[in-house]
Amino acid sequence: MLEVVGTKVDENLKYTKTSEWIRVEGDVGIIGFTDYAQNELTDIVFVELPEVGAETTQNEPCAVVESVKTAADFYAPVSGEVVEINEALMDNPEKINEDPFGEGWVAKIKFTDAGELDNLLDANAYVAHIDETHGKH
C-alpha cells in the first residue's frame, strides 16, 4: 500500500483524478471510492446507486453519495454497462468509510472499450495528483 495525505492507495488499482478506483477482472471493472475520497467526504450516510443495466460514460456521474453535510457525485472510471451494484451500501453506506477498497465497492461495470483504461492514473500518478491538489479546492 502507498500513502497519500495519511490515506491508503492500493498499488494494484487504476485511478481517476476525481478519486475513484477500478480493479480490472477480465472485461469487468469493480469500481469504488478511494480512501482519500472517503476521508474527505467524512461519514457517508446515503448512497444513490445506478440500476443494473444502466450505461456509464467515462468521467460522467453514475452514482451519488452523501455525507451529513453534503452530496457528491461518483464518476464512472470507464464507459460500459452496470452488471452488479453493491446493494449492501443502501443500508450500510458507512462501509465506504470503513473499507473503501473492499466491502465499500460501489458497482461492477462491463466495459466497452479497454483502451479507456489508458486514460486512468496508476497508483503513483494518483498519489502525485493528490499531493499536488490536496487542500487547493
Added chain:
Amino acid sequence: MPIKTPFYDKHVELGGKVIDFHGWYLSMQFTGIPDEHRAVRESVGIFDVSHMGNVIIKGPNAKEFLNSVLTNSIYKIDVNQLKYCHILRPDGSIIDDTICARVGEEEFYLVPNATMIGPVFEWYKDHAPEGVELENVSDKTGIIALQGPKAKKVLKKITDDDTSDWDFFQCRWLKLNGMDEPTLVWHSGYTGEDGFELMLPESYAASIWDALWEAGQEYNIKAIGLGARDTLRMEKGFLLSGQDFGGPDSGPRTTLETGGSGGFALKMDHDFIGKKALEKQQEEGLTDMFVGITTIERGIPREGYPILKDGKKVGVITSGTMVPTTKKGWGLGYVPIELSEIGTELEIEIRGKPVKAVVAKP
C-alpha cells in the same frame, strides 16, 4: 488571514478539520458529525463559538432603546434574564436574530451572529439616542458553548459558586477554575439541549476550555464542530441567520413568516422598528410559513432544493440534512400557509426527482 480564536490550539490538538468559516479558523468536525451530534444529545459536547459577536449596550436609556429595536419585550426583562429577539428593518424583514441579556440595572449584553456583527453594531449605533453607550467586545472575548444533558454536571466541577436553582435563559457571574474575577455564563444554547454559553476574557479562555475538557472526561465529552452544530440546530428547527432568513434561498423574511419561534421571539406589546409592517402583514394575512419537513422516501433535502405539491413548485428548502440520530432526511423551508399544517404531504425535488415528504414538528 482568518482570525484565530483563543481556542485555535485546541482545534489543532484535537484533530479538528479546520476551515476558514466566514473569516475565522474553526473546525468543521472533530470525531465526525454523527458521533458529535449523538454526544450532545446523550451526554455533553464543547463548542468554540467565538466567532459570534459580543456587544455591550449600557446607560440610563439602554433598556428603552433596546425595547425599540428588538421584537421581544425588553421593557419587562429582569436583571440576569435572557430574551431571544429579532432585529427588524422598517419593512419587517429580519436583519439578524440575537439573544439579549440584562446583566445589570442599566447594562445589556447581546450576541449577534458572526457575519452580522458589523451591520448590527452599525444599526444599533445609528438608532441609539443620547444616554446609550455601545461597545463591541467581540475581538476580546472567547465563547464556549457547553451543551448536553450532562453540561451542568461538568460546569459545576469547575466552580465553587452556586449553580443550583438556575433556570434556562438566566445568566450568572461565576468564578471558574480559579479565575480572579467572575465571568458571564448564560444558561442557554443552540442545540435544544440543556447547556451553557460562557463569555470568557481572552486571557482565561484556553485554560477554561482545558478545565472543562478534563471535568468532562467522565462523561466522555466530545469537541463539537460546525457540522454537528448545524445538524443539532436544524433538528430543533432553529433559524440560521443568512440562510433561513436573509439568505439566497430564503430571501428576506419577517418574524411572522418564521413563525416567531412560537411567540418566543415576538411580543406585540411594545413599539419597535418593523412592528407596523408586521401588523399590516397580520391584517392582510400571511402567505408563507416556515416549517420542518421530513422525507418519507429515501433522500436527503438540501439547501436550495424545490418543495413541490403534486409536482408543482411551492417553496424551497433553506436548510437540510440527514439527522444523524434518527437517520431521517430533514429540511426547513417556507411553504404556502395552506400547506403548512403538520401532516401535510409534499414532495422535495432531489436531483430532478420528486421524493415524498411530510410537514412535521421539529
